[in-house]
Amino acid sequence: MASYQTTKKPPLSRVKVRPNLTGYERTRKTFRFTDVYKELDWLPDGGLNKAHECIDRHANGASANKPAMIWEGKNGEQERYTFADMKRETGKFANVLRGLGVGRGDRVFTFLDRIPEHYFAVFGILKAGAIAGPLFSAFGPDPVRDRLLDSGAKVLVTSPELRGRIAHIFKDLPELKHVIIVNKLGRDKTPIAPTDLRYEELMAKASAEFKTDNTSMFDYSIMHYTSGTTGKPKGAVHRHMAIVQQYITGKWVLDLHPDDIYWCTADPGWVTGTSYGMLAPWSNGVTQLIYEGGIRASTWYELVQRHKVTVWYTAPTAVRMLMRSGTRVTSQYDLSSLRYINSVGEPLNPEAIVWGLEAFKQAIHDNWWQTETGAILIANYAFQEVRHGSMGRPLPGIEAAILDRSYNPLPPGQQGYLAIRPGWPSMFHTYWNNADMYNSKFKKGWYITGDEARVDEDGFFWFVGRADDVINTAGHLVGPFEVESALIEHPAVAEAGVIGKPDPIAMEVVKAFVALKDGYEPTDRLRQELLRFAREKLSAGVAPREIDFVKSLPKTRSSKIMRRLLKARELGLPEGDTSTLEEE
Numbered sequence: 001m002a003s004y005q006t007t008k009k010p011p012l013s014r015v016k017v018r019p020n021l022t023g024y025e026r027t028r029k030t031f032r033f034t035d036v037y038k039e040l041d042w043l044p045d046g047g048l049n050k051a052h053e054c055i056d057r058h059a060n061g062a063s064a065n066k067p068a069m070i071w072e073g074k075n076g077e078q079e080r081y082t083f084a085d086m087k088r089e090t091g092k093f094a095n096v097l098r099g100l101g102v103g104r105g106d107r108v109f110t111f112l113d114r115i116p117e118h119y120f121a122v123f124g125i126l127k128a129g130a131i132a133g134p135l136f137s138a139f140g141p142d143p144v145r146d147r148l149l150d151s152g153a154k155v156l157v158t159s160p161e162l163r164g165r166i167a168h169i170f171k172d173l174p175e176l177k178h179v180i181i182v183n184k185l186g187r188d189k190t191p192i193a194p195t196d197l198r199y200e201e202l203m204a205k206a207s208a209e210f211k212t213d214n215t216s217m218f219d220y221s222i223m224h225y226t227s228g229t230t231g232k233p234k235g236a237v238h239r240h241m242a243i244v245q246q247y248i249t250g251k252w253v254l255d256l257h258p259d260d261i262y263w264c265t266a267d268p269g270w271v272t273g274t275s276y277g278m279l280a281p282w283s284n285g286v287t288q289l290i291y292e293g294g295i296r297a298s299t300w301y302e303l304v305q306r307h308k309v310t311v312w313y314t315a316p317t318a319v320r321m322l323m324r325s326g327t328r329v330t331s332q333y334d335l336s337s338l339r340y341i342n343s344v345g346e347p348l349n350p351e352a353i354v355w356g357l358e359a360f361k362q363a364i365h366d367n368w369w370q371t372e373t374g375a376i377l378i379a380n381y382a383f384q385e386v387r388h389g390s391m392g393r394p395l396p397g398i399e400a401a402i403l404d405r406s407y408n409p410l411p412p413g414q415q416g417y418l419a420i421r422p423g424w425p426s427m428f429h430t431y432w433n434n435a436d437m438y439n440s441k442f443k444k445g446w447y448i449t450g451d452e453a454r455v456d457e458d459g460f461f462w463f464v465g466r467a468d469d470v471i472n473t474a475g476h477l478v479g480p481f482e483v484e485s486a487l488i489e490h491p492a493v494a495e496a497g498v499i500g501k502p503d504p505i506a507m508e509v510v511k512a513f514v515a516l517k518d519g520y521e522p523t524d525r526l527r528q529e530l531l532r533f534a535r536e537k538l539s540a541g542v543a544p545r546e547i548d549f550v551k552s553l554p555k556t557r558s559s560k561i562m563r564r565l566l567k568a569r570e571l572g573l574p575e576g577d578t579s580t581l582e583e584e
């Protein structure tokens with residue numbers, strides 16, 4: 001298992017390490033998540049629905065004309081939507097879905113860029129009582145097909161261009177009944193199929209009046225696929241009651257106030273982009289900036305300056321990319337509106353912390369959670385000093401521990417499995433169609449996160465690394481099996497083993513070791529072809545960045561590829577226990 005800790009430490013003169021924990025301790029002892037129930041609006045008939053808490057509750061009250069979304073397109077387009085506008089658009093889309101026969105529990109997936117219609121669609125799906133499955137728009141056909149097939153999705157909402165990218169998968173999806181095409185600003189000329197439905201036409205005919213489905217707090221709302229060591233990604237399913245924790249962490253961890261302009265840089269295809277790019281800010285009635293484009297330091301700073309962003313939630317890879325452009329660029333913009341910065345998804349390394357202090361004149365607050373946890377569980381809070389390099393302390397109401405190999409708690413200072421006591425409101429309820437895998441995550445009354453960490457005497461948790469072979473590249477988890485499966489579909493490939501290779505920006509990049517079938521030569525041309533082949537099937541982020549040809553792969557006697565050994569060899573580390581290694 002790799003350790004991501006680096007040796008470089010932030011200068012101690014800038015970092016206060018003895019926070020005042022009094023308020024935290026008091027809240028921690030008395031807080032119950034049920035205390036938050038009275039802060040929710042609830043549906044008139046007693047149910048709970050995320051769309052109601054995020055949109056209609058504000059649209060029906062004093063915030064109706066407050067901007068909910070400030071959108072900037074990748075070509076500089078700007079649009080603004082108030083909570084009342086959001087209520088209208090999401091109501092219309094819920095009516096569109098009802099008209100197509102979509103009801104409680106149906107799966108409706110979105111495969112769109114960060115455009116307003118993506119957000120309208122997700123909340124329309126929730127209003128209709130269906131389960132929303134947002135997909136990352138950079139995906140290639142394989143990840144999209146796997147997810148639609150596994151979930152039995154009934155409707156897909158996409159754009160002409162993205163539809164074109166996955167055109168050949170539709171024949172494999174018997175349960176998919178409708179494809180709705182959003183053509184934002186009519187800017188996409190890619191042809192669509194005659195059977196496709198046009199979003200703009202459907203919306204023009206739809207009524208804006210919609211009575212939100214009276215879902216219970218236990219009904220399913222959103223699913224996100226996440227990668228494990230074995231098999232294809234699994235659909236972690238969340239319930240409407242997750243909003244309890246998304247709302248309260250928005251307040252406590254992101255420190256959201258009613259007059260904030262908040263910007264979460266994550267894509268809705270990943271859990272951060274829904275829990276904190278939709279649910280936490282809007283349940284708190286906060287205005288958020290949504291930017292369609294990718295990362296470029298000058299554009300990002302311009303956005304902060306132009307929209308006077310106050311709270312920012314981003315990822316260490318993004319911070320490291322900004323670092324590359326240096327503090328000279330930062331100083332050319334007025335970033336004084338920024339009062340609070342958070343980061344998640346990967347270890348925030350000391351270099352990034354030091355740079356953040358220089359560039360933004362404030363600490364970046366790291367926090368920890370997962371797709372499965374649905375919301376932040378461990379955080380450096382606004383009301384206490386940041387302990388740099390640590391992920392922070394568990395949220396009040398959360399019990400976290402470090403366990404040994406037999407799943408018994410370890411004392412402070414020792415490294416082991418990071419585990420959480422089940423029962424928090426945003427806890428996933430199952431992996432879709434995979435109860436066995438879900439059940440396997442619970443040991444001796446703990447949810448086992450798959451991470452290794454340690455806790456210090458003051459209760460701060462420190463990330464050490466993944467306990468499994470899952471790769472974290474730019475904050476996105478990649479399952480090696482998924483990449484290996486794509487590679488072996490190429491006629492030249494006999495077998496493939498995939499690892500995460502340390503990288504200064506993305507933390508890890510995907511690296512593959514490939515053994516060729518007889519008759520194929522390990523040429524540079526073939527390497528390039530395999531790189532392209534994987535990129536087209538998967539996506540640039542998931543596909544290998546590097547391929548090494550090998551004669552054969554190290555395997556256990558039961559024929560499992562020993563990725564741990566591939567990684568040790570790649571990094572020049574000791575090979576560890578090789579007693580189960582088959583002759584190579």
Ligand code: PRX
Pocket residue numbers: 226271272343344345346347348366367368369370371372391449450451463465466472475476477
């Ligand atoms: O390994 C941990 C890493 O990201 C994993 C969760 O990834 P995912 O399910 O895609 O959820 C993304 C939403 C956060 C964790 O198991 N991770 C997350 N936060 C941190 C982290 N690693 C180190 N430090 C963090 N703050």
